[in-house]
Amino acid sequence: MSTDGYNEMYANGGALRPHYEAFAEWLANTPVERLVRKRAEADTAFRRVGITFAVYGEEAGTERLIPFDVIPRIIPAAEWQALEAGLHQRVRTLNAFLHDIYHDQEILRAGRIPADQVLNNAQFRKEMMGIDVPAGIYAHIAGVDIVRAGAGESYVLEDNLRVPSGVSYMIEDRKMMMRLFPELFSRHMIAPVQHYPDMLLENLRTVAPKGVANPTVVLLTPGAYNSAYFEHTFLAQQMGIELVEGRDLFVSNEQVFMRTTQGPRQVDVIYRRIDDDFLDPLVFNRDSLLGVPGLLAAYRAGHVTLANAIGTGVADDKSIYPYVPEMIRFYLGEEPLLNNVPTWMLRKPDDLRYVLDHLSELVVKEVHGAGGYGMLVGPASTRAEIEAFRARIVATPEKYIAQPTLALSSCPTFVETGIAPRHIDLRPFVLSGKRVGMVPGGLTRVALREGSLVVNSSQGGGTKDTWVLEN
Numbered sequence: 001m002s003t004d005g006y007n008e009m010y011a012n013g014g015a016l017r018p019h020y021e022a023f024a025e026w027l028a029n030t031p032v033e034r035l036v037r038k039r040a041e042a043d044t045a046f047r048r049v050g051i052t053f054a055v056y057g058e059e060a061g062t063e064r065l066i067p068f069d070v071i072p073r074i075i076p077a078a079e080w081q082a083l084e085a086g087l088h089q090r091v092r093t094l095n096a097f098l099h100d101i102y103h104d105q106e107i108l109r110a111g112r113i114p115a116d117q118v119l120n121n122a123q124f125r126k127e128m129m130g131i132d133v134p135a136g137i138y139a140h141i142a143g144v145d146i147v148r149a150g151a152g153e154s155y156v157l158e159d160n161l162r163v164p165s166g167v168s169y170m171i172e173d174r175k176m177m178m179r180l181f182p183e184l185f186s187r188h189m190i191a192p193v194q195h196y197p198d199m200l201l202e203n204l205r206t207v208a209p210k211g212v213a214n215p216t217v218v219l220l221t222p223g224a225y226n227s228a229y230f231e232h233t234f235l236a237q238q239m240g241i242e243l244v245e246g247r248d249l250f251v252s253n254e255q256v257f258m259r260t261t262q263g264p265r266q267v268d269v270i271y272r273r274i275d276d277d278f279l280d281p282l283v284f285n286r287d288s289l290l291g292v293p294g295l296l297a298a299y300r301a302g303h304v305t306l307a308n309a310i311g312t313g314v315a316d317d318k319s320i321y322p323y324v325p326e327m328i329r330f331y332l333g334e335e336p337l338l339n340n341v342p343t344w345m346l347r348k349p350d351d352l353r354y355v356l357d358h359l360s361e362l363v364v365k366e367v368h369g370a371g372g373y374g375m376l377v378g379p380a381s382t383r384a385e386i387e388a389f390r391a392r393i394v395a396t397p398e399k400y401i402a403q404p405t406l407a408l409s410s411c412p413t414f415v416e417t418g419i420a421p422r423h424i425d426l427r428p429f430v431l432s433g434k435r436v437g438m439v440p441g442g443l444t445r446v447a448l449r450e451g452s453l454v455v456n457s458s459q460g461g462g463t464k465d466t467w468v469l470e471n
Contacts, residue, residue, distance in 0.1 A: 067462030086338035123313030191440035197238035203433030215268035251294030440468035
């Protein structure tokens with residue numbers, strides 16, 4: 001595994017990569033003052049339409065703009081085709097794994113994954129055992145984080161199957177680039193992404209309960225204080241469906257209904273943006289005011305579809321991630337098209353010993369962590385931070401995994417000091433219904449702090465428009 005950085009725009013020696021040539025010519029002829037002005041226009045427009053996110057742990061009501069970079073990340077057609085094939089393979093496998101562990105558990109009986117890793121996982125929901133979900137789809141929407149290392153090779157950093165977010169920023173970033181720099185879209189053949197809401201709605205409609213010809217689809221949100229509330233409202237509006245909270249729904253005779261001014265209306269598909277624990281207070285967290293009492297009973301009866309399904313979290317848990325290549329071989333009989341990042345599982349004594357001896361070199365993550373929280377980036381940490389984290393690992397090693405510190409690829413980025421390389425990743429969104437599909441591209445996240453490898457918006461990261469070239 002190469003540890004040298006890969007530059008998306010420039011090859012070794014400084015030569016332009018062919019797919020960036022037309023953009024580089026435009027950039028060289030564009031005054032810096034125009035870029036500054038356009039970036040300010042973008043910030044004003046994003047704030048006006050409410051494209052903000054809340055940061056948990058900060059003062060109530062604190063919202064931020066996710067910084068938007070005006071220099072796109074460009075992916076050539078052939079490279080995207082290879083990524084797309086690997087993503088299809090991975091998501092098909094994860095859905096097969098979820099069906100298996102909630103039914104016959106063949107992969108566990110075959111010893112390909114330790115049974116306790118699954119059955120004792122905090123995200124495994126025994127309440128899902130034996131439930132047949134429409135089309136066998138559990139992860140209807142998957143956000144798979146992809147990084148590139150030194151020689152340009154791609155790795156899956158993690159799978160997001162519970163309530164993956166960020167797709168609204170992908171769409172809004174594209175709209176913003178077309179508004180700010182329309183001339184660029186006449187110079188490049190760029191695959192569109194604006195049809196994502198239509199694809200999502202169609203996929204949700206195809207997994208409605210049996211016998212429902214014209215399903216009613218709703219988006220269930222925790223409410224306005226959720227960090228991704230903008231995305232919830234955006235997607236509901238774009239799909240033309242109702243945005244509802246738990247109090248807007250009720251269950252009667254194991255069927256879900258929505259309260260409307262014309263009376264109750266049956267709901268067939270719920271695109272839920274609420275974690276499992278809060279979905280049904282009769283079964284999970286009894287103190288939850290966000291969910292719908294009786295929802296699981298309606299789900300078990302086959303009268304409503306939940307997207308994503310309850311219990312998908314076990315497949316994106318970081319302690320399960322190292323086994324995905326073996327899942328691909330087991331369920332599909334194929335070799336993985338996309339590699340995992342090499343991973344140490346600290347529940348294993350040998351792995352734990354190695355990691356404790358090399359903490360200053362590695363990235364250590366909580367298996368249930370998200371958003372850049374609960375992790376140690378060894379090379380960027382102080383001795384005191386490393387020793388404090390060491391104590392946490394020793395106390396509960398099973399809660400952690402570790403990976404090498406990847407030299408994430410970099411892309412020219414317009415920062416306060418001018419144009420400079422910054423590290424990036426990519427989150428494509430894979431939709432599964434009667435078929436697997438995706439729009440070309442995804443959300444490119446960028447670590448705006450010089451030298452930083454953490455791209456999460458909660459940790460100061462920004463976003464870029466992602467261009468997949470069609471020629």
